Amino acid sequence: MSTASTRRPARDRILDTACELFYAHGIHAVGVDRLIAESGVAKATLYKQFPSKDDVVAAYLRRMDDRWQRGLRSTALAAGDDPREQLVGVFVALEHAAREGTLGCAFINAAAEYHPGSTAHAITAEHKRAVRAWVRDLTAAAGAADPDTLALQLTLLIDGTLAATRVEHADVAAGAARQAAQAMIDSACPQPD
Amino acid sequence: MSTASTRRPARDRILDTACELFYAHGIHAVGVDRLIAESGVAKATLYKQFPSKDDVVAAYLRRMDDRWQRGLRSTALAAGDDPREQLVGVFVALEHAAREGTLGCAFINAAAEYHPGSTAHAITAEHKRAVRAWVRDLTAAAGAADPDTLALQLTLLIDGTLAATRVEHADVAAGAARQAAQAMIDSACPQPD
């Protein structure tokens, strides 16, 4: 058919569907059959692209990680030059996400389905470490007295907000988180302006 | 055998095992067969006590809710009479839990495995509401200017800490959370002493 050349490659379609279904319903709740049915791909194609379902899961998490890192960076860019404002910008973005009805953190969700020590846990831990390191760079740039602790506290607040958005429309919660973050940043960073 | 009379009733043994396995491995990852094998119960017994696996899951969550509420109350009792100290006591308890290697919040974990709108989500939302209401009573008693917002912020911090303890040994994180909570409480509650 004529749309064949314009259609996204099979691997991408699989991952598109995986992101949608795994994120909304959980990983174990979505079988390979449903995955291929909704992505319009033959089973053999899926197993050619990915040796097993676990590899689809890993690729799903890696893609989500990419999205997050990209999102964080563009959020910071949009928030201006002041690292303090960039940090608060992250929480503003969370507020928007909560208003749109996000379904929580894909990594926390994935870790919930697996025993500690599993690959999903490892990828989740790695993602959290990366985000925390990124936040830590900002808290350090903001001149925080103890950038590590402040970064830790802010990421805990982020994770709490994300967890809340999984179970309810948490725009109020996200607003409260933004406000708390602002206060924590203000009190931890001596302002030299 | 002679231990039969001292043995816990079948229903309790099923729930004991459910708490252990569902919490550690996730709900979908644990089948009924494994449940009965590890609790030493016949399949017919399980299906006599619970109409379906979903009912086991609901009972599991209800028991976890009980445990939490009980734990919160005894934590508050142990922390003294001052509501501010009781609030901080919750975070001290989280620190202990993180040190023992807790596996996160059973409700956040359960919600991650189901689509929004499911029973697991409803029970989770109800649990979170109850905890938040309990914390709100304390923030009000502590004389917070805006007890609702402070309660929201503290519960977000709690959830974030719990989410972190699922993916890593988060004793440092829990300590940072306690410190942040202390600061938030101090700045939000005018101290009349």
Place this chain on the structure above:
DNA sequence: ATTGCAGTAGACAGACCTGTCTGTTAACTT
């Protein structure tokens, strides 16, 4: 034109899932 490649469609195997059913054993009650 033909060869190769990537994808589609779908049958199939074997394991595991939930849930039912039949029988047996052991304890408690009267």
Place this chain on the structure above:
DNA sequence: AAGTTAACAGACAGGTCTGTCTACTGCAAT
């Protein structure tokens, strides 16, 4: 001692899971 009840052991049904395999289709490049 007899009867009742609860629990045990495990076969079984019907469905779904992951993963493999065969056969067909369309496109692209030589």
